[in-house]
Amino acid sequence: MEIExxxxxxxxxxxxxxxxxxxxxxxxxxxxLRSVVEEGAYTVREPSEFDLTEAGERECIEEDREAAGNLCLVATTGGEVVGMVRASAETYRRTRHFADLDSLWVHAVHRRRGVAGTLLAALVAWARSHPEIEKLGLYVFSTNGGAVRLYETHGFAVEGRYPRDIKFGDGSYADTVAMGLIVKERPAGSNA
Known part of the structure; x- marks a missing residue:
């Protein structure tokens, strides 16, 4: 799917x-993505496990453009891509109202300028205007307090926590925090 x-x-x-x-x-x-993975603090994948290819990324972008419940946005400044956000919804009838915020990345040198918040606001606006999407969800490391606060600022609420779900190379742990945002109230007459 596309936005202007x-x-x-x-x-x-x-x-x-x-x-x-x-x-x-x-x-x-x-x-x-490679730069964020190499930081070692924000992704499940470690630098030695980075195996994505340009061809694979091109394919993902094309799939996001073609699927009605998917969106991949980039943030550019001076013609340079400095951030991106990606969300995808399932095609099954029972779950296509839910889109998973798969990734939100900003280059380290462009953080704390409002790039992530602007990307997130654009994604939420897209979801609110989408004819089927009613909820956004995501997972974030408990050690990434800045991201948790950013999501909360945009209306996401903590819906669950998976203790010691992530184990870093130094033996320390992080919980996985599940967050969600209802972008449309449930239709009249529904049971939930």
């Missing part, structure tokens, strides 16, 4: 454009 490109002003006065990803963004989105 829109330009935003960041906290520091910089300009940021949010737009749907295209296949030609694959090298940049792959490099962004």
């Amino acid at each position: 490109a829109k330009t935003h002003t960041l906290r520091d006065g910089g300009s940021l454009t949010i737009r749907s990803a295209i296949a030609d963004d694959a090298p940049a989105t792959l490099e962004l």
Whole structure:
């Protein structure tokens, strides 16, 4: 699925454009993901396990563009991809109202400028206007307090916690925090 490109002003006065990803963004989105994985603090995958290819990323972007319940957005400044967010909904009738926020990444040098919040707001707005999506959900490490606060600021609530779900190389643990956001109230007459 696609959204129209829109330009935003960041906290520091910089300009940021949010737009749907295209296949030609694959090298940049792959490099962004690689940079976040190499930080070692925010992903399940460790740097030695990074095996994504440009061809695979191109394929993911194309699938996101074609699937009605998927969205992949990039944030650009000065023509450079500095952030991305990806969400996907199942095709099954019982679960297609729910979209999983698969990833939200921002290059380290562009953090704390409002890039992540702008991407997240665009994703939430898309979900609210989507004819079928009623809820967004995500998982985040308990050690990533900044991300938990960002999601809470945008209306997400903690729905569960998986203790000691993540084990880092130094032997320390993190919980996985499940968060969700209802973007549309349940239809009249439903049982839930």
